[in-house]
Amino acid sequence: xxxxxxxxxxxxxxxxxxxxxxxxxxxxxxxxxxxxxxxxxxxxxxxxxxxxxxxxxxxxxxxxxxxxxxxxxxxxxxxxxxxxxxxxxxxxxxxxxxxxxxxxxxxxxxxxxxxxxxxxxxxxxxxxxxxxxxxxxxxxxxxxxxxxxxxxxxxxxxxxxxxxxxxxxxxxxxxxxxxxxxxxxxxxxxxxxxxxxxxxxxxxxxxxxxxxxxxxxxxxxxxxxxxxxxxxxxxxxxxxx
Amino acid sequence: xxxxxxxxxxxxxxxxxxxxxxxxxxxxxxxxxxxxxxxxxxxxxxxxxxxxxxxxxxxxxxxxxxxxxxxxxxxxxxxxxxxxxxxxxxxxxxxxxxxxxxxxxxxxxxxxxxxxxxxxxxxxxxxxxxxxxxxxxxxxxxxxxxxxxxxxxxxxxxxxxxxxxxxxxxxxxxxxxxxxxxxxxxxxxxxxxxxxxxxxxxxxxxxxxxxxxxxxxxxxxxxxxxxxxxxxxxxxxxxxxxxxxxxxxxxxxxxxxxxxxxxxxxxxxxxxxxxx
Numbered sequence: 001x002x003x004x005x006x007x008x009x010x011x012x013x014x015x016x017x018x019x020x021x022x023x024x025x026x027x028x029x030x031x032x033x034x035x036x037x038x039x040x041x042x043x044x045x046x047x048x049x050x051x052x053x054x055x056x057x058x059x060x061x062x063x064x065x066x067x068x069x070x071x072x073x074x075x076x077x078x079x080x081x082x083x084x085x086x087x088x089x090x091x092x093x094x095x096x097x098x099x100x101x102x103x104x105x106x107x108x109x110x111x112x113x114x115x116x117x118x119x120x121x122x123x124x125x126x127x128x129x130x131x132x133x134x135x136x137x138x139x140x141x142x143x144x145x146x147x148x149x150x151x152x153x154x155x156x157x158x159x160x161x162x163x164x165x166x167x168x169x170x171x172x173x174x175x176x177x178x179x180x181x182x183x184x185x186x187x188x189x190x191x192x193x194x195x196x197x198x199x200x201x202x203x204x205x206x207x208x209x210x211x212x213x214x215x216x217x218x219x220x221x222x223x224x225x226x227x228x229x230x231x232x233x234x235x236x237x238x239x240x241x
Numbered sequence: 242x243x244x245x246x247x248x249x250x251x252x253x254x255x256x257x258x259x260x261x262x263x264x265x266x267x268x269x270x271x272x273x274x275x276x277x278x279x280x281x282x283x284x285x286x287x288x289x290x291x292x293x294x295x296x297x298x299x300x301x302x303x304x305x306x307x308x309x310x311x312x313x314x315x316x317x318x319x320x321x322x323x324x325x326x327x328x329x330x331x332x333x334x335x336x337x338x339x340x341x342x343x344x345x346x347x348x349x350x351x352x353x354x355x356x357x358x359x360x361x362x363x364x365x366x367x368x369x370x371x372x373x374x375x376x377x378x379x380x381x382x383x384x385x386x387x388x389x390x391x392x393x394x395x396x397x398x399x400x401x402x403x404x405x406x407x408x409x410x411x412x413x414x415x416x417x418x419x420x421x422x423x424x425x426x427x428x429x430x431x432x433x434x435x436x437x438x439x440x441x442x443x444x445x446x447x448x449x450x451x452x453x454x455x456x457x458x459x460x461x462x463x464x465x466x467x468x469x470x471x472x473x474x475x476x477x478x479x480x481x482x483x484x485x486x487x488x489x490x491x492x493x494x495x496x497x498x499x500x501x502x503x504x505x506x507x508x509x510x511x512x513x514x515x516x517x
Contacts, residue, residue, distance in 0.1 A: 122327025125292050126341050126389070127317035140331050215331035221375030 006186035007193060016190070021174070023194060029170035030198065033161045037093050038154060041100035045153075046146065049108025053142065054134055062109065066102035074099060078163055092164045099160055100153035107149020111142025143213040151206035158199045172198070242268050243289060243397070243429065248298035250284055250454075258284045259295070259454035266446075268396070271423060271430040273444030275437055281454035282433045286399055289431060290319045302397070317345055320390030320398040320428075324405045326382040328374040328389070334360070335370040338388045345393070352392075359388040364418050380411035387419070391426070400432045404439070416442055437478055441466070449474055 010016060017023050052058050074095055081091035115138060123137045139146075162173030175191025243266040250259040259281045266272045274282040287293040288300055291312040300307050307315060328337045338359055339352035347355075360367055363384040374382055383403055390398055404412045416439060423430060434440055440447045441462035448459040451473065458470040466485060469475035479485050487498040487506055496509040 118323065118325050118327050119329060121292075122321070122323055123329065125287075125290060125316060125321040125323070125327075127313050127315075127344060129313050132344065137329060217329075217331045217333070217373030217375060220373045221330060 003185055003189060007189035010186040010190040011193065016187075023172075023175075026170060026172050026174060027194065027198060029164075030158070030161055030172045030195070033089070033092060033096065033164055033169075033171055034154065034157045034202075036089075037096040037100055037157050037161070038150065040093060041097040041104055041153060041157075042150070044097070045101040045104030045149070046108050049105045049146075049149075050112070050134060050139070052105075053109035053112025054130070054138060059109065062105060066105055069098055070102050072098065074160055075163060075166070078166060082167060087167050089164075089169060092161075092167060092169060095163070096157050096161060099156050103149045103152040103156070104146075105149075107145045107147075107152075108142065111145030111149075112138045114145065115141045140215060141218070143215075144210055147206065147210045147213050151203060151210060154206060155199055155203050158202055159195065162195060242266065242301075242303055243431070244301040245285070245288075246299050246301070248285075248288065248295045248300060248454075250281075250288070250293060251296045257453060259288075262298070262454040262456070264448065264456065264459065266429065266431060268429045269427045270445040271432060271443055272446045272448065273432045273434060273440040274448050274450055275434055275440040275444075276450035276452075277435055280450040280452050282450050283401055285450075285454055286401055286431055286433050289397065289399055290316045290321060292316075317341060317393060318395055318397070320393065320395040322383075322386045322390040322398065322400045322403045324402045326374065326379075326386040328382060328385055330374055333371050333373055334365075334377070334385050337374065337385060338392050340389065341393050356388070356392065359391055360385075362391065362422060363388045378411075379407045380415060383407060383415055384418070387422070391422075391428075396429055398428045398430045400430060402433055402435070405434070405436075412439075419443060441478075449477060 011023075019025070048058075048062070052062050077098065078091060078095045081094050085091050085094075119141075120133060120137060123133050128136065161171050162176055164171040165173030165177040168174070168177070172191055172195045175187050175194070179185075179187040179191070245262050245264045245266075248259060248262045249257070251257045262281075262285060274285060276282050284293055288295055289302075289307075291307060291310075294308070328334075329340065332340070335353055335356045338356035339347075339349070342352040342355065343349060357367055357370060360370060365381060365384050365388065369377065369381065374385065377385065383406075386403065390400070404415045407415065420443065432440075432443055444462065446459060447462055447465055449457045449465070451457050457477075458465055458474045465474065466478055466480060469478060469480050472481070475481045483501050486501055489496055489509060490499050491497075492505070498506045498509055500506045
């Protein structure tokens with residue numbers, strides 16, 4: 001039971017916060033892997049998602065491919081790519097990106113599909129080019145779902161970036177994997193706690209971002225629906241009373 | 242002038258929506274396509290701005306075969322108003338109206354100033370300029386839709402059941418507003434509806450369509466009501482069921498016209514020379 005007490009003692013030991021193996025440096029490495037992965041996965045996933053959402057083509061293929069990507073065992077894949085490409089950051093980023101692409105892809109194309117067809121039709125009938133429809137209508141209106149895809153991708157990547165330690169690169173996974181064989185549970189659990197806290201913080205930041213990218217016009221529509229429902233409830237209450 | 246020559250449209254699934262449609266739509270008048278759903282009226286309308294491309298025949302606007310024109314350039318010359326306003330939900334009223342002029346390179350300040358004038362034209366309070374579409378009533382949204390259609394000062398205005406989704410009182414207001422705007426601007430309006438009364442009220446020319454885009458009768462409201470081409474038209478305009486019959490009765494020494502439900506439609510007078 002003193003495991004957690006030991007873990008917190010490890011966390012608050014100043015020695016673990018200093019030097020290249022300290023918590024701050026490992027956290028930065030961890031965030032760097034996450035950032036590089038999200039940028040790479042974003043380029044692939046969002047671009048493909050925009051194409052599928054805008055044209056309606058390849059949708060069936062995307063559903064199958066993303067479904068099977070999610071089912072791949074990450075650790076096995078990491079060893080496969082490490083054997084193929086050699087030890088380094090590249091296999092780690094590829095494996096993490098494979099995790100991050102499906103939510104980004106799905107968020108992007110479903111964000112565009114959720115837009116009312118008449119809105120897009122009107123934009124085209126007014127004389128917008130396909131690029132203008134994408135940039136001025138579809139992307140702004142799909143933004144909340146794109147960011148929501150980014151949010152779940154980020155959460156998964158932060159949690160899984162610990163595997164970089166297997167190769168063995170940096171990141172917070174080092175605390176977990178290096179100390180497992182040494183049976184130094186305080187460091188293993190302490191490292192896991194840092195990963196968890198980091199994931200929660202990043203998730204919270206994305207939640208805020210997600211709310212801020214909802215256009216004011218769309219928010220007005222939602223609050224109007226809410227206020228329209230209210231008088232109806234009131235009148236029911238009045239009838240009851 | 243918009244000219245359809247033997248135009249047909251077969252959709253990829255094999256549906257023949259329009260079959261050998263020929264018609265000349267005169268400039269600076271309102272032409273209304275009317276017919277039940279599935280008669281091809283919307284398809285014909287959307288061929289004018291190349292939202293639908295015909296699979297046979299040709300369409301000319303003045304002397305241009307529109308198949309040779311770039312669709313985007315063509316659409317920017319033609320106003321389009323649709324049933325559910327089709328406004329961009331993430332843009333304010335004024336930005337919606339100014340959208341197309343700004344696409345064509347008009348400066349934002351000039352486009353906004355012109356958009357405010359257009360709000361006056363369609364009878365909207367300028368105070369609504371900074372609202373979002375969702376904050377407007379259905380009737381107000383349709384007025385913004387009309388203002389947006391007029392924003393590029395097009396010669397041609399296409400209207401696809403623009404008043405179909407608003408309640409009857411607002412619809413009557415909007416119809417009167419459109420008549421007022423048209424008497425001032427004299428655009429070539431092509432209007433689609435399934436409401437024959439709306440067609441007679443707004444149309445200088447009314448084109449009654451059967452499925453496949455076949456023209457059953459085309460002419461002014463007078464011509465169609467007084468001489469329906471066949472039973473289909475007579476039924477459609479209500480000439481057979483007595484809906485349009487008025488009887489003359491004497492009331493308090495004046496001659497009044499009474500409609501089939503017994504309501505007084507108006508007072509009869511001898512025809513007087515008009516002031517105009």
